[in-house]
Amino acid sequence: MDGFATPPEIQAQYHRDALTGRLLAALTTAGLDVSRLGAADLAPLDQFHTGGRPATLALMRTAGLAAGTRILDAGGGLGGAARTLAVEAGCRVTVLDLASSYCEAGAELTTRCGLGELVTFVCGSALSSPFAGAAFDVVWTQHSTMNVAEKPALLREMWRVLRPGGRLVMHEVMAGPEPGPLAYPVPWASNPAMSALVPPERWRDLGQSLGFRERSWEDHTAPSRAAVGALAARLTGSLPALGLHLLLEDFPLRTANYLRALETDRVSVIQAVWERPAE
Ligand SMILES: C[S@@+](CC[C@H](N)C(=O)[O-])C[C@H]1O[C@@H](n2cnc3c(N)ncnc32)[C@H](O)[C@@H]1O
Known part of the structure; x- marks a missing residue:
């Protein structure tokens, strides 16, 4: 796409100096013992997607994951979903993310949760991942x-790293039915050059043309409006000790703009499971 932000520009948007120290300090302020953290304690700051930890748990149930499932969490951020899948379902999760500050902080939080055996981090792009073909049972992506x-290219790469019979599990923001520009910044983009939303129909056409078989497809826009409305309301006064504002500048404004986009149908939120058919 001409004029689209470069990977370094995307990385810079998500970068925060000394993020690990900031998060540990905030957790301490919130009264947590940072030498022994529980994965669920981190939910206010490590689930960087609409609906937070409940949305991750709902997607996990939809996906029906078994213990030992090898998962790639593409763009997994701080690893909130990865630790949840490890604790709640016994999965082994590799987090791949472009933002080195998220990978570093995520690895430290994982160690402090005692989950280093099940959750590992790789810093890099989901467009050109370093993994062997068919290395994963599930590719997971949330926002x-x-x-x-x-x-x-992204979907081709996801197909490549999935074993035949494996599943792509998605919870994504897509374009909505109403055309028109968004107000920026939003939680994923500081400006239009960073936002690449395409309509759900385009996603489905792409998936079908690659050979993915659709197992489920659910429009979660309505509950997302309610979840983002509640989050926006919590961000109007003084900010809580723990929250996604620790990860990104201008988070209250980004959330208010996202809420407006949801309310005016400029964006939609979809949860889906696709399968790479067995050969
Ligand atoms: C809104 S955050 C979501 C993080 C995580 N999935 C979660 O739900 O908490 C978007 C994440 O996608 C990552 N990202 C964006 N483009 C990427 C790419 N090409 N490859 C890997 N990660 C990417 C960003 O670095 C960021 O961590």
């Missing part, structure tokens, strides 16, 4: 594709 303009 990680909005900065990726090359959707066909």
